[in-house]
Amino acid sequence: MKKNKSFTLKERFRYWFDNRMTKGSLGLIRVLIIASVILAVLIAGLIILFGFNEEGEVASVFWDSIATVINAWMPSFEDGSPGYLILMSVTAIAGVLFT
16 A cells, blocks of 8 residues: 655745746746746735835835845935834845845
8 A cells, every 4th residue: 555745845946946947947937927027016915014105005015125136226225214224125135135
């Protein structure tokens, strides 16, 4: 009688990632786009959740985080609260690594 092997999360991720990479450049670009959008949504959610946005508009915060991921804009001290500056700086650094 055979035992069914349960694959670990790491093994499943490696399999998924390898399958994406075998599709060539387009597969890599898709993974990077998905990672960038997830990062932007996560950072925008944290900014809204903790109330670091002074403008109060959800769309504006999301747009700022997307723009920061894409062009790695580093915020200055005039742009908002310290929490906002820290999260946008993390977004800019991650944007440099992802894009």
